[in-house]
Amino acid sequence: MAHSQKLENVIQTTIEQAGGQIPFARFMELALYTPGLGYYMAGLHKLGTFGDFITAPELSPLFARCISRQCQQIFELLGTGDILEFGAGSGRLAADLLSELNLSGNLPERYFILELSADLRHRQQETLYQRVPLLASRVSWLDRLPDRIDGFILANEVCDAMPTHCFQLENGYDWERYVGYEKGKFVWKKGPLSHPLLKDRIAKIRLLLKHVNSYESEINLAMEGWTTEIAHRLRKGMLLIIDYGFPRHEYYHPERMMGTLMCHYRHQAHPNPLIMAGLQDITTHVDFTALAEAGHSSGLRVAGYCTQADFLLACGLDKLAATEIAAGEKQALETSQQIKRLVLPSEMGELFKALALTREINQPLLGFNLRDRRARL
Numbered sequence: 015m016a017h018s019q020k021l022e023n024v025i026q027t028t029i030e031q032a033g034g035q036i037p038f039a040r041f042m043e044l045a046l047y048t049p050g051l052g053y054y055m056a057g058l059h060k061l062g063t064f065g066d067f068i069t070a071p072e073l074s075p076l077f078a079r080c081i082s083r084q085c086q087q088i089f090e091l092l093g094t095g096d097i098l099e100f101g102a103g104s105g106r107l108a109a110d111l112l113s114e115l116n117l118s119g120n121l122p123e124r125y126f127i128l129e130l131s132a133d134l135r136h137r138q139q140e141t142l143y144q145r146v147p148l149l150a151s152r153v154s155w156l157d158r159l160p161d162r163i164d165g166f167i168l169a170n171e172v173c174d175a176m177p178t179h180c181f182q183l184e185n186g187y188d189w190e191r192y193v194g195y196e197k198g199k200f201v202w203k204k205g206p207l208s209h210p211l212l213k214d215r216i217a218k219i220r221l222l223l224k225h226v227n228s229y230e231s232e233i234n235l236a237m238e239g240w241t242t243e244i245a246h247r248l249r250k251g252m253l254l255i256i257d258y259g260f261p262r263h264e265y266y267h268p269e270r271m272m273g274t275l276m277c278h279y280r281h282q283a284h285p286n287p288l289i290m291a292g293l294q295d296i297t298t299h300v301d302f303t304a305l306a307e308a309g310h311s312s313g314l315r316v317a318g319y320c321t322q323a324d325f326l327l328a329c330g331l332d333k334l335a336a337t338e339i340a341a342g343e344k345q346a347l348e349t350s351q352q353i354k355r356l357v358l359p360s361e362m363g364e365l366f367k368a369l370a371l372t373r374e375i376n377q378p379l380l381g382f383n384l385r386d387r388r389a390r391l
Contacts, residue, residue, distance in 0.1 A: 021051040021292040026195045035192040037208045038287075039236070041200070043177040045291050047130060053292050054131050054175070067278045067295060069171050070256075070322075070362060071107035074352035076338070078110030080329035081254070084381045085111070085166045086120045088252050091375055095165025095251055097122040098156075101172045102129055105141030112142075112149045122165060125153045159247055167244060167253040173305070174257050174297040178234040179209065180275065181216055185227050188216050193288065200288035211235060222266045231266060231273035232298045238308040241371070245312030250374035253314070254381075256322060258365045259300030261391045274299035302369055303391045309371035318370035318382030319391055323363030326356060328384035 025044045029036050046053045070077040089095050102108050108127060115121050129135045135155050142150040180191035182204055189204040190212065207213055215233050223229055244253055259265065265274070277287050279294040287296045306316045320328075335353055339346040357363040370379055 017051070017056065018290055018292050021045070021048055022200075024048055024051060025193075025200070025291060029193065029195045035194040035203045035205060038180040038191050038193055039177040039208075041193040042287065042296050045287070045296055046175060046177070048292075051292055053295055054134070056133065056292060067281065069103060070356060070366075071110065071170065072104065073355050074349070075106075075110040075113075076331060076334055076349070076352060077326070077356060078107050079114045079334050080326045080331050080381075081107075081168065082111050082114035082118065082120075083329040084252075084254065084325075084379065085115065085122075085168075086118055087380045088166050088375065089120050089122070091377060092164065092250060094123055096124045096126060096163065097165055098126045098128065098160070098163055098167045100128050100167075100169040101134075101175070102127045102138050103134065103171075105138030106145075107168075107170060108138065108153060109142050109145040112146050112152065116146075116149060121149070121152070126156050126160065127153060128156045128159065159243055161247060163244075163248050163251065165251045167248065167251065169254070170256045172257065173234070173237045173240070173255060173300045174259070175295070176234055176236040176240065178232040178236065178275075178298045179212060180230065180232050180273065181207070181212065183216070183220070183223070183226070183229040188213065191230070200291075202288070209235060219266045222263060223268050226268050226271070229268075229271055231270070232275060234298065234301065234304065237300070238304055241305055241308035242312045245309055245314045245371070245373075248314070248373050251372070252317070252375055252379070253309070253371040255300075255305060255369045255371075256325070256366060257300045258362075259302055259367060262301055262303035265299065265301045265303075300367075302367055305369055306371075306388075306391050314371040314373055315375070316370075316388060316391070317372040317375065318368070318379045318386055319388045320368055320382050320385050321364050321387070322366035322368055323357035323359075324385040324387075325368040325381040328381050331357070 028044060047055055049055055099108055112125060127138060142153055182189040182191055188207060190207045192203040192205050194201050194203045212233060275285060275287060275298050277284050277294045277296050310316055335349050338349045355361045368381060
């Protein structure tokens, strides 16, 4: 709580300097990414059983092994290439991916990790040297996007943590949701739209809502800008985004009247981002239509879109699992439980989606051969 109070003071000062309120996107940025204090920038245990949430790479190495199959296809088409991973978490995905690519003889020339958190960088380095000591030297960490990328770019559960604008529709008026500080706590406020793009986006969203008079949701402009920046640097290869979310017509459904903003603390989810600053994760679901549009308008090909379950099965999850299940009864039980978490509709299988954006890759992609849902975007 002392740590949280320090961050709260920083945010409070920012609010005062801004005249009494800041857009929620700015609040979320400060809560998650203030150097040394933000949720992702401080030394708190975030991932796994003893953290706040668990990701697919933490659940099972089968996740990385499936992704390696898609990566191998790209490398075979290009002849060679690098891997760039965004927000590598504990480093498990990088370690398992390198291990599997080494076994298949398809190691990247270089493995880059773009990680903002010094604490997470340290944990990633520890994981890599513990799990794949002979391959760890291939990995290097970046502070910013490289000028040019050839190969395979991976973003697993990255877009959901990008600062997002929150808006409120009220009887024909378009408001943006702001955060103020009153009587010792952060409070919601509303005000004019803070970014010129928001007006056009909200006008399009209103077409989906028809006669709804009261509605709250989010628009993630940072996510779209991030996609555009990658597109400008990807000379040839593939960007694979895996995250939880919906196509636009489902994201802004009339019945989803309170948006998708959610917080995670000790494996408990709740909708209040204005408490426990720096101690809880703050996320929103991903508008995959917005990602596809941003990629397409920047010259990338929208090459595939499907659920996580379909992607993993298309990459051979069942065959990879069969070899582990054959190892013994205990391993079979663990593997079966892992697969359920990864592919069942009630777990990660349906809510999580995979989106592929490519340049100079025109062949059908392995991970989208089972079921391609681009028409739903």
